[in-house]
Amino acid sequence: MKTRTHRLRRFAKWAGVVLCVLVLVAWPVSLKRRTLICVYRTQVSLKAGVVAVVRWKKDFSDREPWFRYIVMPKRTSSPRWRPRFWTSMGNANVEIPLYIFLIVVAVPTIVLWRRDRRHPPGHCQRCGYDLTLNESGVCPECGMRIVIDT
Ligand SMILES: [Zn+2]
Numbered sequence: 001m002k003t004r005t006h007r008l009r010r011f012a013k014w015a016g017v018v019l020c021v022l023v024l025v026a027w028p029v030s031l032k033r034r035t036l037i038c039v040y041r042t043q044v045s046l047k048a049g050v051v052a053v054v055r056w057k058k059d060f061s062d063r064e065p066w067f068r069y070i071v072m073p074k075r076t077s078s079p080r081w082r083p084r085f086w087t088s089m090g091n092a093n094v095e096i097p098l099y100i101f102l103i104v105v106a107v108p109t110i111v112l113w114r115r116d117r118r119h120p121p122g123h124c125q126r127c128g129y130d131l132t133l134n135e136s137g138v139c140p141e142c143g144m145r146i147v148i149d150t
Contacts, residue, residue, distance in 0.1 A: 009112060016109025023102045030098065031076055038068040049079030050095045057090030 026046060029035070036045040040061060043054040084095040119128040129141035137146050 009116070013109065013112045013116070016105055016112065019105045020102060020109060023098055023105065027079075027098050031079060032074065034072040034074050036068070036070040036072065038064075038070070040066055047074070048077040049081070049099075050097050051101070053094045053096075055092040 030046045034047040041056045124139040126144045127142040
């Protein structure tokens with residue numbers, strides 16, 4: 001069970017790094033062109049530093065393919081910084097700036113990486129307290145039972 005959680009955490013750590021890189025790459029791309037994916041009535045586009053989702057009220061599936069992928073070259077647009085939610089003519093719109101995705105992914109990733117950082121031998125492996133000359137067998141800083149690690 002322990003190795004499984006360990007493997008899962010390692011996967012989460014690297015998945016977090018990959019996602020952060022993807023968001024960082026998506027940012028300049030979104031300023032230069034509009035990438036659009038449409039699945040049935042839901043349209044997701046990457047543009048102007050945001051991920052925009054539109055839920056169309058009207059169903060176009062009778063004359064449009066159910067899946068569409070479109071890239072529109074566009075003159076450089078200035079990034080938008082505020083998340084927005086609105087409806088117009090029955091269509092639901094959501095715009096979420098990419099930096100929000102970056103924060104949501106980066107914070108837990110950094111926490112995971114920091115938590116797995118090993119402390120040097122002779123120090124408490126949980127909190128890093130120097131255990132030289134410790135005789136109690138318990139870390140005085142965090143109370144962890146000491147594992148012999150030399
Ligand atoms: Zn400790």
